[in-house]
Amino acid sequence: MFKTFAATSLFALSLAAPAAASGLTDNFDAESPGSTILNYNGFANFDVGNGTVDLLFDPNGFGLACAGSSGSCVDLDGSTSDGGQLTTKAFYSFNAGDKVTLSFDLSGNMRQGGDDGFSAGFTFQNPIDVLAYTLGGGYGAAGPFDFFNTPSIATSTTIGQAKPFTTYSLSFTAGQAGALKAFIGTSSNDNVGPILDNFALTIAAGVPEPSQWLLLILGFGAVGATMRRKSAAVRYA
Ligand SMILES: [Ca+2]
Numbered sequence: 001m002f003k004t005f006a007a008t009s010l011f012a013l014s015l016a017a018p019a020a021a022s023g024l025t026d027n028f029d030a031e032s033p034g035s036t037i038l039n040y041n042g043f044a045n046f047d048v049g050n051g052t053v054d055l056l057f058d059p060n061g062f063g064l065a066c067a068g069s070s071g072s073c074v075d076l077d078g079s080t081s082d083g084g085q086l087t088t089k090a091f092y093s094f095n096a097g098d099k100v101t102l103s104f105d106l107s108g109n110m111r112q113g114g115d116d117g118f119s120a121g122f123t124f125q126n127p128i129d130v131l132a133y134t135l136g137g138g139y140g141a142a143g144p145f146d147f148f149n150t151p152s153i154a155t156s157t158t159i160g161q162a163k164p165f166t167t168y169s170l171s172f173t174a175g176q177a178g179a180l181k182a183f184i185g186t187s188s189n190d191n192v193g194p195i196l197d198n199f200a201l202t203i204a205a206g207v208p209e210p211s212q213w214l215l216l217i218l219g220f221g222a223v224g225a226t227m228r229r230k231s232a233a234v235r236y237a
């Protein structure tokens, strides 16, 4: 019996072992290099939904800059008076305790029409507990906040029309294993939206807190107790 319990514990521990960081980084520079394409929908790593977006190459005829004043970037409000949203094509897996971070560079629209709303966050394949949800960078510091059994989490705010490229970040610790897609979109509907560059989704193995280890150990104990009961039932049947 003890051997079985020890083997179960080792198996569970191996599942909890740190894994290499995963995720997606995309600076959009490989999207049709050299081209500015209105209502672009050929992204390697993103689906476009809720409206349209424009691919911008720097330099372009509109005088719009990408981050670093070179390469390509995205006007989140395309040219159909219906601002769009980029969502990762793939689901990205995470384990319980992993730290998930989404960061991106965003500038104001640099044209007219005033400030623009934008929303960024995550949708989950199945609802999970989101722990220590924290905002940083251009959002200002906020959090940590916990959300339980949630199918998605997002933060919506506005960006000033003339605000230069600023790095925004959202992060949380996963309460359970699962998979997610990350997204960012705008509520701007005048063809003149915030400009996105340097999207980065990072999933890094977390170091369990002492309280989490206690739960893990109690979990193993429960598994052992269940197995002992089962074997006793077999023994006396
Ligand atoms: Ca770029």
Ligand SMILES: [Ca+2]
Residues within 6 Å of the ligand: 054, 075, 077, 078, 079, 191, 192, 193
């Ligand atoms: Ca546009």
Ligand SMILES: [Ca+2]
Residues within 6 Å of the ligand: 077, 109, 112, 113, 114, 115, 116, 188, 189, 190, 191, 192, 193
């Ligand atoms: Ca706008």
